[in-house]
Amino acid sequence: xxxxxxxxxxxxxxxxxxxxxxxxxxxxxxxxxxxxxxxxxxxxxxxxxxxxxxxxxxxxxxxxxxxxxxxxxxxxxxxxxxxxxxxxxxxxxxxxxxxxxxxxxxxxxxxxxxxxxxxxxxxxxxxxxxxxxxxxxxxxxxxxxxxxxxxxxxxxxxxxxxxxxxxxxxxxxxxxxxxxxxxxxxxxxxxxxxxxxxxxxxxxxxxxxxxxxxxxxxxxxxxxxxxxxxxxxxxxxxxxxxxxxxxxxxxxxxxxxxxxxxxxxxxxxxxxxxxxxxxxxxxxxxxxxxxxxxxxxxxxxxxxxxxxxxxxxxxxxxxxxxxxxxxxxxxxxxxxxxxxxxxxxxxxxxxxxxxxxxxxxxxxxxxxxxxxxxxxxxxxxxxxxxxxxxxxxxxxxxxxxxxxxxxxxxxxxxxxxxxxxxxxxxxxxxxxxxxxxxxxx
Amino acid sequence: xxxxxxxxxxxxxxxxxxxxxxxxxxxxxxxxxxxxxxxxxxxxxxxxxxxxxxxxxxxxxxxxxxxxxxxxxxxxxxxxxxxxxxxxxxxxxxxxxxxxxxxxxxxxxxxxxxxxxxxxxxxxxxxxxxxxxxxxxxxxxxxxxxxxxxxxxxxxxxxxxxxxxxxxxxxxxxxxxxxxxxxxxxxxxxxxxxxxxxxxxxxxxxxxxxxxxxxxxxxxxxxxxxxxxxxxxxxxxxxxxxxxxxxxxxxxxxxxxxxxxxxxxxxxxxxxxxxxxxxxxxxxxxxxxxxxxxxxxxxxxx
Numbered sequence: 001x002x003x004x005x006x007x008x009x010x011x012x013x014x015x016x017x018x019x020x021x022x023x024x025x026x027x028x029x030x031x032x033x034x035x036x037x038x039x040x041x042x043x044x045x046x047x048x049x050x051x052x053x054x055x056x057x058x059x060x061x062x063x064x065x066x067x068x069x070x071x072x073x074x075x076x077x078x079x080x081x082x083x084x085x086x087x088x089x090x091x092x093x094x095x096x097x098x099x100x101x102x103x104x105x106x107x108x109x110x111x112x113x114x115x116x117x118x119x120x121x122x123x124x125x126x127x128x129x130x131x132x133x134x135x136x137x138x139x140x141x142x143x144x145x146x147x148x149x150x151x152x153x154x155x156x157x158x159x160x161x162x163x164x165x166x167x168x169x170x171x172x173x174x175x176x177x178x179x180x181x182x183x184x185x186x187x188x189x190x191x192x193x194x195x196x197x198x199x200x201x202x203x204x205x206x207x208x209x210x211x212x213x214x215x216x217x218x219x220x221x222x223x224x225x226x227x228x229x230x231x232x233x234x235x236x237x238x239x240x241x242x243x244x245x246x247x248x249x250x251x252x253x254x255x256x257x258x259x260x261x262x263x264x265x266x267x268x269x270x271x272x273x274x275x276x277x278x279x280x281x282x283x284x285x286x287x288x289x290x291x292x293x294x295x296x297x298x299x300x301x302x303x304x305x306x307x308x309x310x311x312x313x314x315x316x317x318x319x320x321x322x323x324x325x326x327x328x329x330x331x332x333x334x335x336x337x338x339x340x341x342x343x344x345x346x347x348x349x350x351x352x353x354x355x356x357x358x359x360x361x362x363x364x365x366x367x368x369x370x371x372x373x374x375x376x377x378x379x380x381x382x383x384x385x386x387x388x389x390x391x392x393x394x395x396x397x398x399x400x401x402x403x404x405x406x407x408x409x410x411x412x413x414x415x416x417x418x419x420x421x422x423x424x425x426x427x428x429x430x431x432x433x434x435x436x437x438x439x440x441x
Numbered sequence: 442x443x444x445x446x447x448x449x450x451x452x453x454x455x456x457x458x459x460x461x462x463x464x465x466x467x468x469x470x471x472x473x474x475x476x477x478x479x480x481x482x483x484x485x486x487x488x489x490x491x492x493x494x495x496x497x498x499x500x501x502x503x504x505x506x507x508x509x510x511x512x513x514x515x516x517x518x519x520x521x522x523x524x525x526x527x528x529x530x531x532x533x534x535x536x537x538x539x540x541x542x543x544x545x546x547x548x549x550x551x552x553x554x555x556x557x558x559x560x561x562x563x564x565x566x567x568x569x570x571x572x573x574x575x576x577x578x579x580x581x582x583x584x585x586x587x588x589x590x591x592x593x594x595x596x597x598x599x600x601x602x603x604x605x606x607x608x609x610x611x612x613x614x615x616x617x618x619x620x621x622x623x624x625x626x627x628x629x630x631x632x633x634x635x636x637x638x639x640x641x642x643x644x645x646x647x648x649x650x651x652x653x654x655x656x657x658x659x660x661x662x663x664x665x666x667x668x669x670x671x672x673x674x675x676x677x678x679x680x681x682x683x684x685x686x687x688x689x690x691x692x693x694x695x696x697x698x699x700x701x702x703x704x705x706x707x708x709x710x711x712x713x714x715x716x717x718x719x720x721x722x723x724x725x726x727x728x729x730x731x732x733x734x735x736x737x738x739x740x741x742x743x
Contacts, residue, residue: 082708088488089713106711110489206689257576257603259692265575274577404710411510415693418605436507 041360093329108143115141149323159303164192182310201275212279217241221315225396231434273300282362486714500718537628558619567686605695631665
């Protein structure tokens with residue numbers, strides 16, 4: 001064998017080694033914990049649940065990149081607040097967690113998440129809605145990547161108003177009504193004697209019902225949080241809003257078991273016609289109500305329409321909007337591992353994945369490139385138009401101490417409804433409590 | 442002294458070897474977390490271990506001077522104990538005494554019936570009770586309405602869990618319903634250990650059934666009563682699941698308890714140090730109460 005042949009053989013061997021080394025990369029394992037509470041995308045009928053869909057997503061990724069192993073764990077609601085913090089404190093968090101902003105900010109403020117500004121390509125960040133990027137930025141770090149958001153409005157069963165002969169009192173032209181118009185309409189509905197005992201179904205049993213309640217505050221021009229993360233319980237307009245909600249309760253226009261009723265029972269009041277109005281999102285309108293109708297839970301004629309919450313004269317109330325995002329935890333991983341975690345994150349939160357998800361759950365995408373996936377739905381378009389016209393409300397989701405201040409509120413609303421404290425006393429107590437909580441962060 | 446101790450340990454070395462398999466997991470899973478919890482209670486500790494800071498007694502000071510919800514929780518927890526423990530103790534003893542003379546098959550039926558809630562998932566039981574208590578759709582209100590009770594007293598339907606004056610009692614009833622099984626089994630076993638001759642002698646002396654119960658059954662069941670009392674008290678001090686699933690401590694903190702507040706602080710606010718301080722306070726309360734119970738009843742039992 002001459003030298004040339006040997007050199008050629010060696011070169012060929014080297015080329016083979018280089019080529020194959022590109023394919024057989026070092027294995028990476030990514031743990032992905034998610035809250036699969038919502039529905040699977042509508043155009044993937046092969047999946048019964050979102051958990052199945054998300055597992056399938058991971059499998060697709062693993063097929064594309066065989067050296068990557070993705071371990072998906074679907075968590076339920078309690079696990080999101082128990083298993084995750086315990087895992088973080090134990091030094092063994094997941095690589096990626098999907099959870100809503102109110103909780104991921106807690107992790108962001110504790111500095112246990114990775115700053116995604118350092119890892120996401122600029123064009124990916126530019127594709128996200130700028131307001132959301134700001135909301136997710138804590139002390140200059142992008143603590144998570146937003147993936148979708150919901151908004152909150154009133155859902156009114158118009159059929160019951162029509163039956164009571166007061167359908168014309170609903171502001172269907174501009175979807176806007178004042179507090180007086182609202183009280184007039186629901187009082188007439190209740191007094192018509194068609195079985196609508198408590199026109200507005202509310203729950204203040206847990207913090208999960210607070211958007212329903214806060215909406216009355218925003219309607220009065222008040223706030224729960226001022227800009228700069230300062231609680232606004234001492235705002236006179238906040239007091240006016242709380243007094244308005246209390247008036248509704250004391251006049252029997254809100255269900256009397258609001259202090260402890262479960263969310264399911266609140267929905268049942270609406271489904272059975274004991275109430276004609278609930279607070280909800282596009283998910284309630286497009287998924288929960290049709291589902292309840294299919295399951296035979298709706299026992300009255302149902303014609304749900306979307307309205308804004310009532311407002312005081314001269315005030316314009318916006319929509320609360322709450323995003324969910326993907327947080328990546330700091331685990332001291334190598335650059336190579338981080339590269340693949342980022343790759344999987346971008347896959348999970350791609351334009352296509354967002355469109356898939358939004359279609360199944362009537363949420364709103366956070367990427368500009370996703371456009372308006374449900375543009376054919378008139379209600380969806382209506383919400384988009386109303387948000388453009390009225391703006392959104394600051395829920396304080398990104399504030400340090402947000403969750404603690406949030407949890408402090410329901411007992412106070414409950415004691416006000418039960419007549420133990422006046423609205424002014426409640427807000428005074430909350431002002432003190434919030435100051436104490438924030439000083440102890 | 443220490444030489445004596447070492448000599449005694451050495452003498453009983455085989456005995457220690459035999460208890461070691463049980464002792465090791467106990468130390469790892471009970472003693473160590475307990476000590477770790479006490480240590481953590483002196484820290485401001487969140488999810489980020491790198492930011493844990495020693496703050497001495499600050500957590501304890503805050504608990505007793507500024508945390509109104511915790512203080513209400515302490516009061517409510519004592520109320521739970523005062524309501525649930527005596528009622529569950531008396532009912533389970535009563536049922537055990539009634540059931541004991543029945544035929545074996547009937548006894549088995551009652552034992553299973555009362556033990557069922559102990560082995561059932563708390564979540565399911567809580568859901569069932571939520572349906573029972575629901576103001577609008579509940580079985581309880583529907584039954585009372587059907588019986589004409591509301592009309593008779595001229596009152597509206599009752600929000601059992603929505604009113605502060607009924608919420609705690611309603612939850613207590615739930616806790617009582619699933620606290621009967623274990624004591625019932627223990628009392629049944631205790632009754633079986635009482636010699637039959639004592640009752641025969643009492644009958645010959647003309648003692649009535651009630652006198653037999655007071656003079657023979659109850660005194661000889663004292664060790665079982667003590668055991669049930671202490672374990673039941675400890676369990677009820679830790680009441681949590683019913684609160685989490687049924688009221689979340691409401692309305693207006695009327696069903697707030699120590700453990701629920703602890704859970705909120707640990708897993709909602711990520712304040713592990715502060716929650717640990719609550720756990721230590723609960724440990725101290727339970728220890729004192731159990732010690733008092735032992736002291737009072739153990740003397741009588743012997």
